[in-house]
Amino acid sequence: MNETRYDWLTDRWVIFAPNREERPDQFKLNTRAVPSGGIECPFCVGFEHETPHPTLVLPEYDSDATTNNRKSTNDPARNLWKVRVVPNKFPAVPRTCLSDSLEHAMEDPGTCSERVQNRKRSAGQADLSPQASTATLNNSQIFQRRQPRGGHEVIIESPHHVGSITTLAVEHIAVVFEAYRRRLLYWRAQSDIRYAVVFKNFGADAGASLFHSHSQLISLDFVPRDIERIQERLALYLRQFGSCYLCEMIEEEVLRGERVLLETEHFVAICPFASRFPFSFSILPRKHGGSFEEISSEALQDLADVSKRTLSALEAARPFASYNFVLQTSPFQSRQEDSSHWRLRVIPRLSKVAGFEWGSDCFINTTTPELAAAVLREHLK
Ligand SMILES: [Zn+2]
Ligand SMILES: [Zn+2]
Structure with missing residues (x-):
């Protein structure tokens, strides 16, 4: 289970996400050039089934037609996406349980009901800071911990197996930024979310584990x-x-x-x-x-x-x-x-x-x- 722990001395929260240890790392064997760790790339076109259901696909298509067409592998539109945003399979912060139907469809029911209970408990509290919802996890004055709320998404920047965003055309990079804009607007509309950071890790020394050009968004219920x-x-x-x-x-x-x-x-x-x-x-x-x-x-x-x-x-x-x-x-x-x-x-x-x-x-x-x-x-x- 992921949790955040509070360091009173520095006034900082630390996110513990042991699940991220299990994520594949294409750079383990080769930290410089194109990695060849034998891991199939889940971000490439044709491997969409390897990632969770997207929260955004750009450019957008008619939703009915898209839903029907996606069932067919011969669908030409299926191969025309430029940018896909998907929930991270190994999230640092688990997805928030929201009334949004898409989010509900993706939630683990057990975790979801637990979070609903936590939310009900904290409902009515004017203060939504992390300190306000620490009561549920056996806290003491010194050791404060809580379950993080928010989301962790991956922005897959191209259907093709390219490593750097600079290989994309300017018009395509604009679509990547448009995806950032739309997902930030989405998270901003969630009443319990306080902050979201969009970031890119390019190269092994920057923390990347997959070569295929991508960036990430982590939303939080507190402001760092x-x-x-x-x-x-x-x-x-x-x-x-x-x-x-x-x-x-x-x-x-x-x-x-x-x-x-x-x-x-x-x-x-x-x-x-x-x-x-x-x-x-x-x-x-x-x-x-x-x-x-x-x-x-x-x-x-x-x-x-x-x-x-x-x-x-x-x-x-x-x-x-x-x-x-x-x-x-x-x-x-x-x-x-x-x-x-x-x-x-x-x-x-x-x-x-x-x-x-x-x-x-x-x-x-x-x-x-x-x-x-x-x-x-x-x-x-
Ligand atoms: Zn790829
Ligand atoms: Zn200014």
């Missing part, structure tokens, strides 16, 4: 402490100076230029002034707004283009580098939405977090962002 802290800092800046910290930062970065990778109509990509990791960069919307999921379709196309160009530059500048990207959007139902500004953070895994970092939470970065930006700009197409 670090996210909350950033929201508080942005709100503090707004109160003190009457403006958005990130909007001001973008303006100043564009004026200086030395850390800017590229600028487009809707976005600016920069290597942040105090980056903790070599070659990390952020893609920031010029238009102030806290929620990625409210992005316009025009800006979404632009984001696909900027992502492709900057990630391709990283791949060219540092071949075989693993990286994570993280979509940092506002917590749902946030009171600080006005001060929030979403961004896409790219964190290459070129260095290891070592003893000093663990001991001090202060990072040593061997590459200045000015140098990283200059190198990445050279590799931009």
Whole structure:
């Protein structure tokens, strides 16, 4: 059973998910190139039966026709999907029991009724924080634990067995981002969900276990402490100076230029002034707004283009580098939405977090962002 445990000293929750030990790992034998661990790829077209029923398929087709047609393997539409979103077979956070019929159809009945009971118990409590629902799992004041609620989904980015999102056309990458947008809107509409993070692990050093290009979404019924802290800092800046910290930062970065990778109509990509990791960069919307999921379709196309160009530059500048990207959007139902500004953070895994970092939470970065930006700009197409 998965559970979250609270570390009072650091004010952090840790998710325990022993089930994830069982997931297949194509990178075990070969951490660099195309893995050949003998594991059939469940994300490839033709292997749809290997994954749970999708929560979203893009492009969409007429639902009646699609349902009927899917029964036939000769159905041409079956092979036309670009992006599929499926529940993770080895979830870090189990699916929430919701009234939504699709979710119900996928729930394990035993687990579901248990969660309904837990929900009934916590109904009426104004505070939905993790601390509010710890009573069900034999807690003491020191050792607090609870069952996590939320969801864990995989966004399969292509029907073809490609490893990097940069091999896809810009229009196709826009469909991937559209899938993020729709699933975030879905989770945002669930009353007990407070936050969702969309992320990509590319390469073994970044935590990927399957080669086929994919990203993930984990939704939670609490806001992680670090996210909350950033929201508080942005709100503090707004109160003190009457403006958005990130909007001001973008303006100043564009004026200086030395850390800017590229600028487009809707976005600016920069290597942040105090980056903790070599070659990390952020893609920031010029238009102030806290929620990625409210992005316009025009800006979404632009984001696909900027992502492709900057990630391709990283791949060219540092071949075989693993990286994570993280979509940092506002917590749902946030009171600080006005001060929030979403961004896409790219964190290459070129260095290891070592003893000093663990001991001090202060990072040593061997590459200045000015140098990283200059190198990445050279590799931009
Ligand atoms: Zn594949
Ligand atoms: Zn802003």
